[in-house]
Amino acid sequence: MSATFSINGTEFSSGSVEQFEYELASCADESFLEIWVNYERRSLCAMINDDRGWLMFLRFHGDAGFHTENPELAGQDALLTFELSNGQTDELPKYFTYERSTILEGVKFFLSSGHPPKNVYWVNDANDGEAI
Numbered sequence: 001m002s003a004t005f006s007i008n009g010t011e012f013s014s015g016s017v018e019q020f021e022y023e024l025a026s027c028a029d030e031s032f033l034e035i036w037v038n039y040e041r042r043s044l045c046a047m048i049n050d051d052r053g054w055l056m057f058l059r060f061h062g063d064a065g066f067h068t069e070n071p072e073l074a075g076q077d078a079l080l081t082f083e084l085s086n087g088q089t090d091e092l093p094k095y096f097t098y099e100r101s102t103i104l105e106g107v108k109f110f111l112s113s114g115h116p117p118k119n120v121y122w123v124n125d126a127n128d129g130e131a132i
Contacts, residue, residue: 003039003111008032009085015039017108024104032083035107039114046107047082047092053103054082054096057116057132064126070098071121 003015007023008030015037027033033048045056058065073095080097083089098120106117116122122132 003037003114005035005037005107005111006085007035009034015111017112020108020111034083034085037107037111039110042114044107044110044116046103047084047090048100048103049080049082051100052080052094052097053100054092054098055103055106055117055120057110057122059130066116066122066124066126066132068096068098068120069123070095073097 005012005015005020005023007027010023012019012023031050033046033053035046035048037044041060043058045058046053047056055068056065057067076094078094079091080094081089081091102119106120109115109117109119116132118132124130
């Protein structure tokens with residue numbers, strides 16, 4: 001099964017890692033990135049602000065899903081701003097975030113496999129007992 005992705009609201013029908021890396025290179029100077037990968041019914045969203053980012057994984061449309069938290073940043077109350085492709089800004093705790101490179105590796109993993117990456121810690125927002 002193939003995936004599709006979007007970067008800052010621009011959709012791409014080719015879901016290859018190579019195509020993703022090519023398109024991402026054209027955004028290298030942008031501070032804020034909103035990346036969506038759709039793989040069958042599952043979706044992964046990456047929000048990036050400069051060198052920090054976080055992930056959200058949805059198992060199906062309407063799912064409360066999962067978000068990342070970084071145990072190494074536990075207890076840090078700082079907020080980081082993330083900008084969506086529609087211009088909306090959200091502030092989220094810094095402890096949700098990982099380094100940009102870790103987030104992008106997770107996106108590539110999901111793009112190629114359809115499975116959420118295991119290199120980050122996931123929190124279940126649906127509280128349904130499911131684990132990643």
